[in-house]
Amino acid sequence: MHSMSVAHHLNFYLPRRLLGGFLTDALSWRSIFWVNVPVGIAGILLTWKLLPASPAERPVPPxxxxxxxxxxxxxxxxxxxxxxxxxxxxxxxxxxxxxxxxxxxxxxxxxxxxxxxxAVDFSLLAIPTFHAATIAGSLFRAGAGALPFLVPLTLQTGFGYSASASGLVTFASALGSFCMRPMTSTALRHFSVRTVLCAGSVSFAAMLVACSFMSQSWPAAAIFMLLLFGGLSRSLGFATMGALAFADVPKSQLASATSFHRTAQQLMKAVGVTVAAGTIQVTMILSPGTHAQRWQLAAAFVVTALVVLASYPMFARMPPEAGEGISAARGRGRGAAAEMK
Missing domain, CATH: 4.10.860 (DNA Excision Repair, Uvrb; Chain A)
Structure with a gap:
């Protein structure tokens, strides 16, 4: 799974950040949506060619x-x-x-x-690990969804960056996400799932708050490093939650769990953008202007950080043994206790 994730980032996610800015400057912002058409067609053809046909185990009417x-x-x-x-x-x-x-x-x-x-099996929420990865994880993903909206908006409308220059800087977030993917297993070998998710939630929220202090006086390299750190913490949370969600789901409910979890993922990304845009809209109602001012963009970063931080209590309430099948930390702890006995 790590190999598939790394390949996805290398072949699509990383180039998209750079390509989007250059297309916007060369053509228009609408052109970046048309890129999805050939990518989608290629995905359909590759899926049809590479994945073998498999009949449904228990076909039921929708x-x-x-x-x-x-x-x-x-x-x-x-x-x-x-x-x-x-x-x-x-x-x-x-x-x-x-x-x-x-x-x-x-x-x-x-x-x-x-x-x-x-259509949606809500009984899955009775599974503690699935509940944490889906409900608490949705708050985390809302912040992740808002970040690609807020950072380019700040750089282009607030600091005067071109779309290409903004793409080069925000590329750091995708780079951090790519670099963290193969390191996630290392983190889970040394720490429990609960510790990793709590740390990821706090660090990502702290990064969003730090973004609220960005200004035109900041060098591009400083913004790049901040976004790189954000990509690292975000990817650590994503990879861990992706594994945790299905750790305790019975095989008979895996199909339902997959659709439920993926729908929540995509929905909360849109909600994150809506929360950020809504915060800016409210501040502009309070202080009208033709463009969002720096403090209004900072307010959106802070509100988004609070949404992400709201996931921390849910992660912290997870039992220590949660997700022990994907973390080696608990296994080592039990082995040491057995030796002492």
Missing amino acids: DLRGMMMIGGSLTLFMIGIECAGRNVLPPFAAPACIAAGVLLFWLAVRHCRRVPDP
Whole structure:
């Protein structure tokens, strides 16, 4: 799995950061979205060619009602959050969308708990390791989702960087993530999963707070090193949570757990951007202007850091033996205790 992750970063994630800035300067910001088309087609073709066909172990009819309710609730909620305070919809529409989304999600949860093969299996949250990796991990991922939005915005609108120069600096975050991937197993050999996740949460939140102090007087090298550290701590948390999520999931529920976990991952990245943008929007309502000022961008970094830090108590409440199958620290501790006996 580490090899697949490193290959993914080397072949796609790292070049994307550099390519996006150059395309924006050479063509337009819209061009970076078109890059996803050939990449997606290549992914489909490679998947069809390289992965062998495997029949479903237990084919069941899809929970169409649950899918529609979950999808509708998330759509309404995101529309309400995105349009709040932007005068895109009538004043009552954004709060109404948020309320309708929350109500529909509650009904969807009730529905999914009653049917035998639900669209989203919420019973998985009764597994402590899956709960921590998904719920606490969602807060962590919200911060990770906001970072690629806030840093280029700060560099380009606040410090006057071009898109290409911004891409070269923010490349540090992807580089840090790439470098940490093969080192995650080393960390888990020396420390428990709980310790690694708590440390990752605090260090990533501290990095976001440090970003709030960035200014035009900072040399590009200093910003690069700060983002490199952020990429290291973020990747450590991602890799550990990815392994922890499925550590105790029964084989019969692995398919449901995978879809649940991946949906939460992608959703919270979007929520992170929404939280950051919403914070800036609120501060601009309080202090109107044509562009976000430096203190308004700093406020978004701090709020995002608080969201990430909210994951720490959940990680800290995990039992010491949580995820012992992916960490060698507990195994060594038990071996030493046995020898003493």
